[in-house]
């Protein structure tokens with residue numbers, strides 16, 4: 001076995017040693033950068049939306065420095081000046097090469113999922129046209145990435161709805177708390193640096209519960225209840241939230257949405273949109289199904305369960321005040337309608 005093969009095996013082992021999608025993507029670019037140094041690499045997610053393909057930048061590697069959308073969510077909204085080449089590769093479902101004015105080459109490799117659908121593309125800017133051997137190697141590495149990603153996703157998804165499951169949610173909240181905590185301390189050490197403040201993205205977590213679901217089950221049967229859960233999940237995923245916002249099935253008829261929004265009003269509008277969309281949907285047989293939502297900013301809470309607890313408090317308020325409504329935990333606190341969660345135990349027993 002030559003030196004290069006050992007390096008490739010080492011790198012493949014490295015790629016498959018992580019169970020986190022973002023780390024996996026960074027590790028993919030690290031591997032490719034080690035095998036093909038001094039090339040710029042960009043990994044895009046490809047989504048089909050009403051027949052059109054949408055691109056979002058997942059990670060890039062320039063001069064050996066790797067940045068992922070996990071650390072810098074703004075990447076996702078960056079437009080690529082190379083869209084035309086990328087769309088050509090998607091259309092032909094094959095590698096696409098274009099030369100640039102400064103004598104470089106842009107090479108686009110599509111990555112396919114188990115159904116043969118292109119879910120990502122890798123763009124390499126290079127001085128030399130890759131040899132057939134290099135192209136096969138890159139394709140092979142992309143296949144390892146695709147297969148492994150599918151495996152990770154399978155363990156992270158709920159079987160009934162295909163949404164992320166509860167176990168995945170805890171990890172996501174922890175990551176956001178750590179990230180937001182470090183932004184916060186940066187702001188404290190440099191309070192006048194307006195660039196930092198505008199850069200900070202705010203995350204909002206909403207707990208969403210189908211109203212009177214027991215009655216739906218009782219009147220129409222459990223199977224039909226499952227159908228309602230699937231339809232509500234589908235509605236939430238169908239364009240009402242942004243591509244990179246996340247939806248989880250948290251419990252039986254309970255969901256969690258984690259979304260980015262600049263402020264409370266904006267988050268409120270998005271959650272209202274979700275509520276309205278479900279209320280306006282014509283469900284077969286029962287016609288109308290409503291949901292109640294409580295939400296909170298994921299920011300400085302001590303743990304994921306504290307975040308959920310606060311959003312749950314706002315949800316509890318919505319349920320007690322007529323259902324089919326959205327409430328912000330912070331707003332309820334400001335208005336004196338709820339007490340801080342750490343002081344409340346439902347059933348009217350107070351800890352403090």
Ligand SMILES: Nc1nc2c(ncn2[C@@H]2O[C@H](COP(=O)(O)OP(=O)(O)OP(=O)(O)O)[C@@H](O)[C@H]2O)c(=O)[nH]1
Nearest residue numbers: 209210211212213214215217222225226252253319
């Ligand atoms: N069909 C189906 N039912 C479920 C599932 N998980 C939980 N349930 C049922 O969902 C119902 C939830 O009822 P409750 O928590 O009492 O609340 P609700 O009737 O929705 O009333 P409110 O939440 O107060 O509006 C229970 O009857 C559960 O058995 C599931 O996966 N499928």
